[in-house]
Amino acid sequence: MNQSRKVHPYIPNMVPEIRQAMMEAVGITEIEELYSEIPDHLRFKGDMNLPDPLPSEYLLRRHVEGILAKNETTKDNLSFLGAGCWPHHVPSVVDEIVNRAEFLTAYCGDTYSDLGKYQARFEFYSLMAELLNVDAVSEPIYDWGAAAGLSLRMAARITGRNEVLIPRMICPERLGVMKNLCQPEEMKTAVHIKTYEYDPETGLADLKDLESKLSDKVAAVYVETPNYAGVMEIKGDQIAALAAKHGAIAVAGVDPISLGVMASPADDGFKIICGDLQPLGVHMLCGGGQSGFIAFQDEEDYVAECPLAMYTILETQKEGEFAYAEVLAERTSYGTRDKGKDWVGTASGLWTIAAAVYLSLMGPQGMAEIGETILQNAAYARKQLETIEGVKTLFGPSFKEFLVNLDGTGKTVAQANTALKKKGIFGGKDLSNEYPELGQCALFCVTETHLREDIDKLINALKEVVA
Amino acid sequence: MSDVKLRDYQGAKWDEPIIMTLGSPGERGIIPPEADPVVVESVGTVDQLMPERIRRKTPPALPEMSQYHVLQHFLRLSQETMGMDLGMDIGEGTCTMKYSPKMHEELVRSDDYASLHPLQGEDTLQGILEIVYKFEQFLKEISGMHRFTFQPGGGSHATYTNACVMRKYHQSRGELNQRDEMITTMFSHPCDAATPATAGFKVITLMPDANGYPDLDALKAVVSERTAGIMFTNPEDTGIYNPRVAEYVKVVHDAGGLCFYDQANANGVMGYARAFDAGFDGCHFNLHKTFSSPHGCEGPAGGAYGVREFLAPFLPVPLVNFDGTKYTMDYDRPQSIGKVRSFMGNLECVLRAYAWVMSMGAEGLKTVAETAVLNNNYLDKLLMAIKGVDRPYAEGKRRMEQVRYTMEPLKEATGFGSEDIKRRMVDFGIQGYWLSHHPWVVPEPFTPEPCETYSKADCDYWAAAVAQSVKEAWESPSVIEEAPHRQPATKIKDHSVTEDPARWATTWRGYQKKYGKK
Numbered sequence: 001m002n003q004s005r006k007v008h009p010y011i012p013n014m015v016p017e018i019r020q021a022m023m024e025a026v027g028i029t030e031i032e033e034l035y036s037e038i039p040d041h042l043r044f045k046g047d048m049n050l051p052d053p054l055p056s057e058y059l060l061r062r063h064v065e066g067i068l069a070k071n072e073t074t075k076d077n078l079s080f081l082g083a084g085c086w087p088h089h090v091p092s093v094v095d096e097i098v099n100r101a102e103f104l105t106a107y108c109g110d111t112y113s114d115l116g117k118y119q120a121r122f123e124f125y126s127l128m129a130e131l132l133n134v135d136a137v138s139e140p141i142y143d144w145g146a147a148a149g150l151s152l153r154m155a156a157r158i159t160g161r162n163e164v165l166i167p168r169m170i171c172p173e174r175l176g177v178m179k180n181l182c183q184p185e186e187m188k189t190a191v192h193i194k195t196y197e198y199d200p201e202t203g204l205a206d207l208k209d210l211e212s213k214l215s216d217k218v219a220a221v222y223v224e225t226p227n228y229a230g231v232m233e234i235k236g237d238q239i240a241a242l243a244a245k246h247g248a249i250a251v252a253g254v255d256p257i258s259l260g261v262m263a264s265p266a267d268d269g270f271k272i273i274c275g276d277l278q279p280l281g282v283h284m285l286c287g288g289g290q291s292g293f294i295a296f297q298d299e300e301d302y303v304a305e306c307p308l309a310m311y312t313i314l315e316t317q318k319e320g321e322f323a324y325a326e327v328l329a330e331r332t333s334y335g336t337r338d339k340g341k342d343w344v345g346t347a348s349g350l351w352t353i354a355a356a357v358y359l360s361l362m363g364p365q366g367m368a369e370i371g372e373t374i375l376q377n378a379a380y381a382r383k384q385l386e387t388i389e390g391v392k393t394l395f396g397p398s399f400k401e402f403l404v405n406l407d408g409t410g411k412t413v414a415q416a417n418t419a420l421k422k423k424g425i426f427g428g429k430d431l432s433n434e435y436p437e438l439g440q441c442a443l444f445c446v447t448e449t450h451l452r453e454d455i456d457k458l459i460n461a462l463k464e465v466v467a
Numbered sequence: 468m469s470d471v472k473l474r475d476y477q478g479a480k481w482d483e484p485i486i487m488t489l490g491s492p493g494e495r496g497i498i499p500p501e502a503d504p505v506v507v508e509s510v511g512t513v514d515q516l517m518p519e520r521i522r523r524k525t526p527p528a529l530p531e532m533s534q535y536h537v538l539q540h541f542l543r544l545s546q547e548t549m550g551m552d553l554g555m556d557i558g559e560g561t562c563t564m565k566y567s568p569k570m571h572e573e574l575v576r577s578d579d580y581a582s583l584h585p586l587q588g589e590d591t592l593q594g595i596l597e598i599v600y601k602f603e604q605f606l607k608e609i610s611g612m613h614r615f616t617f618q619p620g621g622g623s624h625a626t627y628t629n630a631c632v633m634r635k636y637h638q639s640r641g642e643l644n645q646r647d648e649m650i651t652t653m654f655s656h657p658c659d660a661a662t663p664a665t666a667g668f669k670v671i672t673l674m675p676d677a678n679g680y681p682d683l684d685a686l687k688a689v690v691s692e693r694t695a696g697i698m699f700t701n702p703e704d705t706g707i708y709n710p711r712v713a714e715y716v717k718v719v720h721d722a723g724g725l726c727f728y729d730q731a732n733a734n735g736v737m738g739y740a741r742a743f744d745a746g747f748d749g750c751h752f753n754l755h756k757t758f759s760s761p762h763g764c765e766g767p768a769g770g771a772y773g774v775r776e777f778l779a780p781f782l783p784v785p786l787v788n789f790d791g792t793k794y795t796m797d798y799d800r801p802q803s804i805g806k807v808r809s810f811m812g813n814l815e816c817v818l819r820a821y822a823w824v825m826s827m828g829a830e831g832l833k834t835v836a837e838t839a840v841l842n843n844n845y846l847d848k849l850l851m852a853i854k855g856v857d858r859p860y861a862e863g864k865r866r867m868e869q870v871r872y873t874m875e876p877l878k879e880a881t882g883f884g885s886e887d888i889k890r891r892m893v894d895f896g897i898q899g900y901w902l903s904h905h906p907w908v909v910p911e912p913f914t915p916e917p918c919e920t921y922s923k924a925d926c927d928y929w930a931a932a933v934a935q936s937v938k939e940a941w942e943s944p945s946v947i948e949e950a951p952h953r954q955p956a957t958k959i960k961d962h963s964v965t966e967d968p969a970r971w972a973t974t975w976r977g978y979q980k981k982y983g984k985k
Binding site: 012113121339373 | 496554564643761949958
């Protein structure tokens with residue numbers, strides 16, 4: 001390799017003459033002298049066993065593309081997978097904006113260098129506030145599970161209570177995160193999780209069971225709509241009232257893409273609303289596009305107990321000009337370390353910009369239309385599936401996702417999905433181990449991205465598979 | 468440095484209205500697909516498909532705008548943002564703002580990654596699982612640890628994961644009731660204190676000794692049968708490498724605690740020192756800092772968390788295994804803490820990090836570390852020549868990849884401190900610098916980190932911008948007082964709004980309500 005090829009494109013100061021000049025300026029003759037503070041016994045003496053490098057961009061690209069080509073994608077196959085990561089159309093303008101170098105590579109600059117970033121974020125809060133019908137929205141966290149867990153911890157601090165009620169029908173990916181945030185029981189600060197049942201006929205919250213578990217020890221009642229099984233909760237008003245009667249905070253988890261057709265849980269009296277931003281303009285990214293949001297009424301005790309950063313709009317010295325600054329910065333862990341509310345750190349900021357662009361493009365009309373299309377496509381899929389002998393769909397009216405039961409076909413979900421895969425179809429998520437009482441059930445997801453032909457293809461394929 | 472010509476920079480200013488005020492009723496930004504007429508015929512409309520009570524009656528007051536105008540609005544906002552690609556983020560110490568190769572973005576955006584669903588069968592995810600598995604092997608080499616998870620969605624999330632793993636470990640031994648104290652140090656990131664607190668531990672923070680090292684005698688005094696572990700970094704945010712770190716580890720181990728190495732500051736020691744060799748039980752790396760994944764306005768990020776063999780059973784599920792022919796997702800781990808994040812985390816960060824390490828190789832990683840430390844020591848020479856700037860602690864000891872400086876002398880002489888100078892720095896076309904986490908143990912702090920991305924000329928420029936700003940503090944105070952001058956926002960009028968519920972507004976509708984404006 002000639003000398004010029006040894007200078008890596010990402011490291012300008014590998015140029016020997018420059019390196020030499022810098023070393024002279026620093027007063028060293030060997031780089032080793034820079035490491036004089038690391039004693040011998042802490043030195044790594046071996047060689048890192050890493051592959052030979054590919055400093056050529058082209059060769060590196062071919063190498064990585066070769067590996068990624070081993071994936072089979074939802075573009076090559078017809079997918080009905082959802083369960084926390086959903087297929088939705090991402091408008092080109094969203095991609096154009098989130099891939100802008102300014103946004104993609106910005107970090108923690110303040111309003112004096114990153115005004116546009118702060119304005120875009122403020123617009124995200126503002127747009128979400130309209131969608132959710134609340135006045136305060138925080139920076140996002142890692143995913144819905146983290147948002148739900150932090151919402152419950154918020155409620156525990158606000159009420160001074162340490163018990164929460166959550167549905168037994170809940171995505172295990174989400175529940176696992178919530179459990180880590182609230183438990184284990186041995187910890188003095190644990191927030192105890194109790195579950196309430198779902199109605200086996202409707203899939204909705206079992207209000208009797210919920211009420212029997214409510215007490216003056218309960219900090220929060222958590223409800224999802226649509227829930228894990230895709231069912232739209234129709235008794236949100238009663239649940240919020242029950243919570244309020246016991247001084248508990250009603251917390252709702254929502255799919256934000258449903259809110260053009262579905263009323264916000266805030267209208268039913270829910271005080272904290274959380275969910276995932278991924279449906280609003282973020283690609284599936286193998287699960288790397290999740291982003292948990294938390295929103296609530298603009299009440300001081302709620303803001304004071306929110307662990308995540310929040311920013312206010314404020315005036316500058318120039319009339320009519322705005323800037324942005326953090327609200328009650330002292331309450332976060334950046335302000336007061338372990339005395340702060342939970343913790344704050346780099347999470348999923350870019351997706352606030354994706355969601356802001358998405359909601360701006362969609363407008364009220366677009367959100368209503370997409371909600372209706374999703375309702376219709378999913379209902380059509382349910383209806384057609386019901387025509388297959390032995391196949392049933394479960395529970396009441398659903399949005400986007402629903403449970404398909406194969407007990408009457410004699411096939412397991414695993415068998416059906418394997419057979420569907422051979423026909424280029426990714427079937428729904430197998431729930432037979434998660435909810436054995438529901439039998440051989442799969443969670444299917446149908447969105448605006450599914451054409452009628454796609455649904456018909458599924459129906460015809462499944463007919464053959466279970467025949 | 469003397470021949471540096473500071474740019475006559477002017478940040479883009481669009482005076483762009485809040486989007487909630489833009490557009491006109493009826494304008495459309497995008498048309499979602501309509502359901503097929505056969506579908507509509509079969510199932511009806513929203514009225515038939517959703518119970519009336521939960522139907523939205525009032526449309527959300529989102530703007531109604533044409534596609535062009537949405538694009539234009541956000542492009543303008545992007546122009547009012549000083550991304551790392553434009554602005555040279557030498558000032559963002561503790562964050563290792565390095566170049567994020569553009570080719571990686573094309574890989575992330577490709578259908579072969581972007582369109583993957585995380586619940587597809589293993590057989591269909593062999594490509595991404597291979598990346599995950601191989602990158603885990605890379606980090607094992609770099610750290611000496613035995614297993615890694617990439618589920619945490621950021622560095623703080625990785626330290627939180629560590630707190631959960633330590634918790635589970637002590638729980639598995641029946642000692643959790645007793646071991647409820649976590650130790651950290653003041654110059655470690657706030658997350659090393661906050662995340663164990665969230666996990667339920669009582670946190671003990673060691674203050675620095677006279678040389679800036681965490682106080683070893685204080686550590687010996689606080690460890691006991693109640694110690695769950697210690698979570699700290701090295702070099703700490705001061706940039707001072709603690710040569711006695713193994714002694715700290717031993718003190719905690721002798722008390723029955725576990726030791727976690729926060730490696731947010733790893734960029735200067737890769738290939739030179741490993742967490743394993745210093746005796747640590749776990750460590751983490753920030754894939755969005757040390758391994759080149761872009762910061763994306765604070766995420767999505769990747770916290771890679773690794774442990775020794777005996778802690779591996781507690782890692783979140785799934786882990787990725789390889790049997791020689793096939794990559795598999797292992798959920799059958801009964802002692803696992805379960806999940807800290809849905810699915811497998813932000814694998815786009817792993818994908819970029821894999822490509823970055825493949826571009827560097829083992830020697831390249833050492834060169835990265837050496838160059839980062841050389842750059843830092845070079846910049847140090849320039850900054851320490853500026854009157855009003857000082858560097859506390861450990862005189863005569865070499866700093867690693869960053870330094871915490873103080874502008875206290877400047878503050879005392881001129882009344883202007885590090886926040887004032889920061890406000891002026893952005894007028895030279897560079898990002899404002901990072902001060903310090905709170906509390907400010909070092910008064911009037913600032914913490915640059917000129918990692919390997921930056922050229923000698925970049926370091927010269929950055930130091931020249933500090934020198935110019937400091938000079939103005941002495942000679943033309945109004946320039947500092949009124950700064951910034953070349954940015955789209957001028958100085959905030961009244962910062963107390965942030966503490967006042969009657970005046971803060973975190974959304975546009977909140978602002979309208981509180982200020983009575985339409």
